[in-house]
Amino acid sequence: MTREALEATLFPMRDSAVMRKFQALNPDSGDIKAGTMIVLGDPDNTVCTYQEAQLMQAARHVSESLDPLTPQEAEFLLRHGAEIASFSGHTSTWLGVSAVVMETHLSRLRDTLQAMERLHQESYR
DSSP: OHHHHHHHHOOSSOOOHHHHHHHHHHOOSSSTTTTTOOOOOOOTOOOHHHHHHHHHHHHHHHHHHHHHHHHHHHHHHHHHHHHHHHHHHHHHHHHHHHHHHHHHHHHHHHHHHHHHHHHHHHOOO
């Protein structure tokens, strides 16, 4: 989405004070990708507050994270973010469970091989 389209969607009736505030809080221009963070503020507040500055910094961080993505990739991640998070969360859990099971199995295998080695050594002395 272009910035102009976003502004038209957010502000059907444009007020100059509102638009100045919007421009001040969102200085980056260009296309808006899915997931982009937009900062809105009270146009009657003529100075950027600390909270607005923090939000602007967070918006820059989000924008930098989205930079390597194409608009289609950003849209895909936005649409399927919950599924991706759920899958990766379950995968992480199952990897942890699998590691514990594998560790137990390998410990038992080691114990068995050591017992066989002792038996072999005792048998051929």
